[in-house]
Each structure stands twice: as C-alpha cells, then as structure tokens.
Amino acid sequence: MTLIMKRLLIIEDDPSIQRGLKIAFEKESYLVETASDGEFGFELAKSKDFDAIILDLMLPSKSGEHICRDLRLAGVMTPILMLTSKSDELDKVVGFKLGADDYVTKPFSIHELKARIEAILRRVESAKSPQGEKLPKTVPEEFAFSDVVICFRRQEIKKAGKALKLSVKEFEILKFLIEHEGEVVSRETLLREVWGYRTSIPTTRTVDNYILSLRKKLECDAAHPKHLLTVHTSGYKFVR
DSSP states (O other): OOOOOEEEEEEEOOHHHHHHHHHHHTTTTTTEESSHHHHHHHHHHHHHHOOOEEEEOOOOOSOOOHHHHHHHHHOOOEEEEEEEEEOOOOHHHHHHHOOOOOESSSSHHHHHHHHHHHHHHHHHHHHHHOOOOOOOSSSOEEEEETTTTEEEETTTEEETTOOOOOHHHHHHHHHHHHHHTSSSOHHHIIIIIIOOOOSSSTTHHHHHHHHHHHHHHOOTTTTSSSSSEEEETEOOOOOO
C-alpha cells in the first residue's frame, strides 16, 4: 500500500517556531514547506496544493488576516489554522470571519497543534464523497430560509441575492444544524461531529465564536437571532 503524505504549509516568521514545527510535522511524515514572509507565503498557498496551512497572524509584508482573506477571495479553500500571540476573543472572531478554520494562541503545545491539524484533515476526508453520491435525504440540494439560499452541492450561499463567503468550518456547522433542524445540538456534539475531536480540545468557546460569526453573516439582527438560536446551558438550535 502506498502511503499518501499530507502536504503542509507553515507561514511563520519566528525562526525557532518555524523550525520546531517543521521538524515535528516531518516526524509525522508530513511534506512540509515553509515561508517567513507574508507575501511569499500567500503566493505559495495560492499556487500550490496543500492539505492544510498553519498561518501566523503577525507577519512581515502581509498579515495573516490579509492572507486568509485574500486566499478565500481567490477561491483557495485549503483549511487554515491560525497562530497568534493575541488572546482577545475579538481577534478570533475576526479570524473566523475571514475564513480561518481553527485558532491556536501562543504559547501552545505541539501535541495540541498536531491534534488540531489531524482533526481538520479527518474532517476534510470524511466530507469527501464519490462522484455522483447523493446528499443525505435530510438535506435537499438547495435549502432556503428568510432571504438566505444555500446550494449544498456547490457549497454556495446567498443572502438577499448576494454571495456570502463562509469558511469551510462555518459551512459545515450550518449544514449540521440544518440537518438537525429543530433539534438542540450541544457544543460537544459540534466539536465531535464537525471538528472531529474526541477530547476537550478545543474548548466549547470555539463553537460560540463560530456561531457568532455565522449570525453576523446570516441573521438580519445578530443580537436578536431568529434562526441560529441559543438554548441556555444546552447548545444551539436551527429553526427556519
């Protein structure tokens, strides 16, 4: 059996962190490329196929936020895990809105980082289906609520006729909640089914950040949502 090695791009300007990550992931049989400069990293990410990207937030010439935003605008949907020394919740929300799939705050454990990358890759693999496979019966090819129209097969979403940019994770959370329309879905269930985690990494607060980002994109009034509802102490529920 041929081993298919995963391709990982690390965009990090701190030499010690970059080298440490490269060594750690190469020991796990990843094919690793690195970049210390934001512009160079962006061009690499745009021109080559990677299975995942580890992206520092603070970079010379082009910030991680701008890299993430511009990759998504260019149609590059490679999963992105952001690294930052910031711990402010607002920074995380901004990162998610720009298209990041996960977030790790420095200093971090290499074991946690590996677990998060592995979970991202498992999720991507499980989302793949043979050509022509039908969608689950619980979700039609197109789904609409309020002024939002979703095409699940093409992973396209519009609000009031205008295309929206959702990260891969945001789209999968929304799809999972719609599949369980009217049901209360716990944060732990979303971490397990969408992220692929079997441990408490990351915290359930990560789910809250994604839901907040989705509300800002989909709800007419994010502060008073009508579709992505919070069920106190239990989780979230989608209603039309």
